[in-house]
Amino acid sequence: MDCKHSSAKDSPEKDDVFSFVTTGNAIPFLHEIKHALEHLLKTGTESVIDLGAIPFAPGDERILEEILGQGEVDATLTIMGQSHVRETAIPGVWRVDHLDTNGAFQSRFIEITFLPNILKTQPEDAERGLATLVEHLGAIESIGKPQGDT
Amino acid sequence: MANKPMLPELMKTHGVSRRAFMKYCASLTSLMALSPALVPRVAHALETAMRPSVIWLSFQECTGCTESITRSHAPTLEDLIFNSVSLDYHHTLQAASGHAAEAAREQAMKDNYGKYLLIVDGSIPLDNPGYSCIAGISNLDMLKETAAGAAAIVAIGTCAAYGGIPHANPNPTGAVSVSDIIKDKPIINVPGCPPIPVVMTGVLAHFLTFGIPELDELGRPKAFYGESIHDRCYRRPFYDKGKFAETFDDEGARAGWCLYKLGCKGPTTHSACATVKWNNGVSFPIEAGHPCLGCTEPDFWDNGGFYKPLSVPSGDYRKMGVAAVVGGAAVGVASALLAKAGKAKAVQNHETVDAHDLEKSS
Numbered sequence: 001m002d003c004k005h006s007s008a009k010d011s012p013e014k015d016d017v018f019s020f021v022t023t024g025n026a027i028p029f030l031h032e033i034k035h036a037l038e039h040l041l042k043t044g045t046e047s048v049i050d051l052g053a054i055p056f057a058p059g060d061e062r063i064l065e066e067i068l069g070q071g072e073v074d075a076t077l078t079i080m081g082q083s084h085v086r087e088t089a090i091p092g093v094w095r096v097d098h099l100d101t102n103g104a105f106q107s108r109f110i111e112i113t114f115l116p117n118i119l120k121t122q123p124e125d126a127e128r129g130l131a132t133l134v135e136h137l138g139a140i141e142s143i144g145k146p147q148g149d150t
Numbered sequence: 151m152a153n154k155p156m157l158p159e160l161m162k163t164h165g166v167s168r169r170a171f172m173k174y175c176a177s178l179t180s181l182m183a184l185s186p187a188l189v190p191r192v193a194h195a196l197e198t199a200m201r202p203s204v205i206w207l208s209f210q211e212c213t214g215c216t217e218s219i220t221r222s223h224a225p226t227l228e229d230l231i232f233n234s235v236s237l238d239y240h241h242t243l244q245a246a247s248g249h250a251a252e253a254a255r256e257q258a259m260k261d262n263y264g265k266y267l268l269i270v271d272g273s274i275p276l277d278n279p280g281y282s283c284i285a286g287i288s289n290l291d292m293l294k295e296t297a298a299g300a301a302a303i304v305a306i307g308t309c310a311a312y313g314g315i316p317h318a319n320p321n322p323t324g325a326v327s328v329s330d331i332i333k334d335k336p337i338i339n340v341p342g343c344p345p346i347p348v349v350m351t352g353v354l355a356h357f358l359t360f361g362i363p364e365l366d367e368l369g370r371p372k373a374f375y376g377e378s379i380h381d382r383c384y385r386r387p388f389y390d391k392g393k394f395a396e397t398f399d400d401e402g403a404r405a406g407w408c409l410y411k412l413g414c415k416g417p418t419t420h421s422a423c424a425t426v427k428w429n430n431g432v433s434f435p436i437e438a439g440h441p442c443l444g445c446t447e448p449d450f451w452d453n454g455g456f457y458k459p460l461s462v463p464s465g466d467y468r469k470m471g472v473a474a475v476v477g478g479a480a481v482g483v484a485s486a487l488l489a490k491a492g493k494a495k496a497v498q499n500h501e502t503v504d505a506h507d508l509e510k511s512s
Binding site: 048050077083096125 | 166172180185186187383387424425426
């Protein structure tokens with residue numbers, strides 16, 4: 001890993017210097033994730049951390065991205081704009097990013113869970129799905145009926 | 151009001167899934183600066199809340215607050231929030247004009263008396279009613295008449311919250327804030343010039359879901375105004391290390407060092423700019439390389455030059471600013487005291503700054 005911290009450098013690099021600016025919040029934040037993951041394994045308690053509530057500079061984002069990385073699951077949900085749900089390279093730690101229809105961020109979370117709830121089909125949607133399926137089958141059956149048999 | 155559909159019904163009508171509602175609630179909870187653990191409570195509150203009537207009055211203002219709240223990206227949490235209220239009067243946004251518009255306001259007041267939410271942007275002139283009228287009604291009379299039947303009032307923008315720029319020295323119209331006039335209603339101040347769009351909608355969402363949010367000494371929701379910009383600024387580590395930009399184009403400025411010496415009012419300014427940011431979370435003034443002007447604090451326009459550091463004494467505000475900076479941990483307390491003290495009168499030593507002055511100071 002090659003994480004550069006301009007805050008610790010006397011003479012910052014000229015190119016893309018802002019991508020190296022850090023607040024120092026990334027490492028404590030990773031410790032918070034570690035504690036939440038331990039808690040999940042011991043008690044099954046899930047945790048959600050709102051990334052919008054933490055002052056991060058671009059350098060912090062780099063550290064987070066490099067340490068958490070990309071895991072085995074990468075799902076895209078199309079609901080009022082896209083949502084990206086990715087398991088990181090640390091299994092049990094997920095990144096959930098909600099975007100609007102213009103692709104702009106609405107909210108960003110780290111979820112420490114075995115499966116983010118938003119990936120599951122919701123009972124209300126399943127009920128709607130059942131009603132839709134019944135409707136389709138009804139339509140097919142009515143087409144298949146012989147004429148005059150009403 | 152009872153026949154107005156609630157949010158889940160509206161979403162169902164528009165084919166929005168439960169999963170989308172969950173996404174909406176998660177983002178809404180985030181923008182209200184609440185813990186993600188409260189998402190289920192937000193969802194429940196939205197499912198059960200009635201759509202209140204909202205009357206929005208604009209007085210001595212520039213329409214910047216309306217511009218801000220409507221320039222949010224679509225589709226938008228904001229659109230959905232507006233779908234969850236019934237915006238019955240807003241003379242910039244509504245189609246009706248003249249007597250028809252005023253009739254809409256009167257009807258909304260009559261139908262929802264004691265229950266509607268009143269939003270005000272702009273200050274109220276007391277010197278001469280003719281300075282600002284709507285349909286021949288003075289701002290003062292319209293505010294008093296409309297506030298009488300309101301459940302609560304939201305003062306949007308620094309003008310409505312503290313008098314703002316119209317209140318600046320020499321205050322030619324005798325401009326005052328909503329809270330200077332209305333004393334018997336709960337008032338939520340949402341200052342800023344303009345306020346951040348999602349802060350405005352976040353406060354409205356909080357009112358719809360959980361009622362009036364917890365407020366600070368200046369009537370501001372603590373969720374968005376509880377911390378200073380300095381406390382949450384990504385440049386704060388440079389301040390702590392004593393690394394400052396001295397001009398707008400020196401090495402420190404290019405390296406993103408602290409803008410304190412260029413006049414940044416972050417240490418005495420309470421706002422969510424550093425975390426919520428602007429333009430859909432892209433950036434905020436300090437991230438763009440400009441010092442904070444302190445626009446969420448009372449009398450920010452009269453508090454000396456925008457480009458003079460807080461450590462240069464220049465009026466009451468500067469003295470308090472120095473106290474805050476020197477005091478370190480006492481920043482929040484000092485600025486609150488300052489804001490309270492400064493609300494009573496505009497500072498006398500108003501200074502103008504032009505490009506030539508900036509050139510000299512750099």
